[in-house]
Amino acid sequence: MSGEVMVRAEGVHKRFGLNEVLKGINLEVQRGEVMCVIGPSGSGKSTLLRCINHLEQIHAGRLEVDGELVGYEERNGKLYELREREVARRRSAIGMVFQHFNLFPHMTVLGNITEAPCRVRGLSRDQAVDKARQLLAQVGLEGREDTYPRQLSGGQQQRVAIARALAMEPKLMLFDEPTSALDPELVGEVLAVMRDLAKSGMTMFVVTHEMGFAREVGDQLVFMDGGVVVEAGRPRDVIENPQHERTRAFLSKVL
Amino acid sequence: MTDVEGATPAPPAIKAVPVRHPGRWVAAGVIAVLVAMMVNSFFTNSAYQWSLIRHYAFTAPIFHGIEVTIELTAAAMAIGVVGGTLLAVMRLSPNPVVSTASWFYIWAFRGTPVLVQILLWFNLSSLFPHLSLGVPFGPTFVTVKFNSVVSALTAGILALGLNEAAYMAEIVRAGILSVDSGQSEAASALGMGRGLIMRRIVLPQAMRVIIPPTGNETISMLKTSSLVSAIAVAELLQETQSIIYRTYAPIPMLIMASLWYLAMTSVLTVGQYYLERHFGRGTVFGQPDNTLPRRLWRSIRYIRPRPDEPAQPSTLSEHQ
Ligand SMILES: Nc1ncnc2c1ncn2[C@@H]1O[C@H](COP(=O)(O)OP(=O)(O)OP(=O)(O)O)[C@@H](O)[C@H]1O
Ligand SMILES: [Mg+2]
Numbered sequence: 001m002s003g004e005v006m007v008r009a010e011g012v013h014k015r016f017g018l019n020e021v022l023k024g025i026n027l028e029v030q031r032g033e034v035m036c037v038i039g040p041s042g043s044g045k046s047t048l049l050r051c052i053n054h055l056e057q058i059h060a061g062r063l064e065v066d067g068e069l070v071g072y073e074e075r076n077g078k079l080y081e082l083r084e085r086e087v088a089r090r091r092s093a094i095g096m097v098f099q100h101f102n103l104f105p106h107m108t109v110l111g112n113i114t115e116a117p118c119r120v121r122g123l124s125r126d127q128a129v130d131k132a133r134q135l136l137a138q139v140g141l142e143g144r145e146d147t148y149p150r151q152l153s154g155g156q157q158q159r160v161a162i163a164r165a166l167a168m169e170p171k172l173m174l175f176d177e178p179t180s181a182l183d184p185e186l187v188g189e190v191l192a193v194m195r196d197l198a199k200s201g202m203t204m205f206v207v208t209h210e211m212g213f214a215r216e217v218g219d220q221l222v223f224m225d226g227g228v229v230v231e232a233g234r235p236r237d238v239i240e241n242p243q244h245e246r247t248r249a250f251l252s253k254v255l
Numbered sequence: 256m257t258d259v260e261g262a263t264p265a266p267p268a269i270k271a272v273p274v275r276h277p278g279r280w281v282a283a284g285v286i287a288v289l290v291a292m293m294v295n296s297f298f299t300n301s302a303y304q305w306s307l308i309r310h311y312a313f314t315a316p317i318f319h320g321i322e323v324t325i326e327l328t329a330a331a332m333a334i335g336v337v338g339g340t341l342l343a344v345m346r347l348s349p350n351p352v353v354s355t356a357s358w359f360y361i362w363a364f365r366g367t368p369v370l371v372q373i374l375l376w377f378n379l380s381s382l383f384p385h386l387s388l389g390v391p392f393g394p395t396f397v398t399v400k401f402n403s404v405v406s407a408l409t410a411g412i413l414a415l416g417l418n419e420a421a422y423m424a425e426i427v428r429a430g431i432l433s434v435d436s437g438q439s440e441a442a443s444a445l446g447m448g449r450g451l452i453m454r455r456i457v458l459p460q461a462m463r464v465i466i467p468p469t470g471n472e473t474i475s476m477l478k479t480s481s482l483v484s485a486i487a488v489a490e491l492l493q494e495t496q497s498i499i500y501r502t503y504a505p506i507p508m509l510i511m512a513s514l515w516y517l518a519m520t521s522v523l524t525v526g527q528y529y530l531e532r533h534f535g536r537g538t539v540f541g542q543p544d545n546t547l548p549r550r551l552w553r554s555i556r557y558i559r560p561r562p563d564e565p566a567q568p569s570t571l572s573e574h575q
Contacts, residue, residue, distance in 0.1 A: 053444055092446020102441035106459050116445035
């Protein structure tokens, strides 16, 4: 394991066609840190997360995860695009949790969690099942192995999704508004799982509008708008004492 | 439920005069007259030769023809489904060469009559009298006569199957596209590769959309297979025609063949109904069928609900 920096972005640019969505993002997340990202709709938060997970390619700048360039390989000062297999390998070490859970509806909870460990990691079925049961206990869903996702509440589904991501033993977890699609009374149970995860030392990159969570669990808070980082700092400082007018305006709407 | 505080007991059920449908009675009258005329002609017009139909309907050549028809349908559909899936996946490939090749195949095979394709396959031996195994443009190792490998039956199966693949490709493609993109995204994020995602995540979910039209295609194939009588494959229509040459009774024999085709498509339709009900729950394919036989069947079930089933309007229970 190299270095202490888990994610490093330097002047990251990303565009869709002519639409420039990321216009020079700079940030750094240390190993074991929780980075929270806030910002208005369309500011490029999801896109940044997707870039970190190799789901999108960046056009300019440098993006590194755990010391490795995202999407490219550097040899003799030259960049080489990565093969699909290698991209998949790197992705498998990064967990991702989506706003709409994206559980596999045709598989049971157990199937959802063991699918990738068995087929990508090559774990034996027994090993994967053991691990899955352990993770289900960790997210407070023991005994739900044989249920199908649609039989679960949103909060339970999201906790299964977290367990599914953890089953790949990721070194970094990405969360894209994990509680935005939940009924208010279900938000707490998901945040509790994430809080435990942060306590266990997981490096987390969380796009969220839960200011309470950001303030309490976050080590850094970044406010993005229009494809740039407008303000960054310790969550308490940014929330209580925003330096920029845009940050202030945004916070006044979400707090 | 009734012990919830503030809930009132249900008022008496609504009794209303149902809407009258005079149009239905007029239609029923007209159709009854037409049916009566037809039935009358069945009994009075001796040209139907019912005894001849009854005699030939259960003879060995007809049974053989039915067997070949079923074989043709099954083999062609197998090629169609496998080929169609392959073409659909190719069509959606990020590789432009592969996707264009698939587009071109679908364009060519859907754009030409299947009868022409059957004749082409049958006559291919004049283009390639011999089939050889070897290095392209280089030495050959084995050579066989085309006709010894590709019989009329094989030509028929290939033509029907490869044509069907073009249609199945569009069906499978629609199925794949119907699956939420978040599914492949979540699977990619877990490190699964494209092939694995297709096989384990996308295709199983696409089935719900793919199965019902595939049933239609199978029924359609059963009938289309009669076209290979043009290259003298001994399927049901071809066997029927041989009998016609002997008996000079085209109408009775064609009616007999039609009845057999009807019997086979009916069996398939019933099978399709249950398949659709199984795969189409909660989708547009789960819509109730409003033809009279189905409505009668539903009302019978409504009058006598199964003991484990609460009595409720069956149209609702069909919807799920
Ligand atoms: N695949 C894509 N193709 C084209 N444009 C895209 C694509 N994905 C995102 N965009 C555009 O990029 C911009 C930023 O989108 P992004 O989803 O990153 O915003 P966001 O900050 O996550 O917003 P939200 O809070 O609504 O989730 C938007 O204008 C969107 O239209
Ligand atoms: Mg977003």
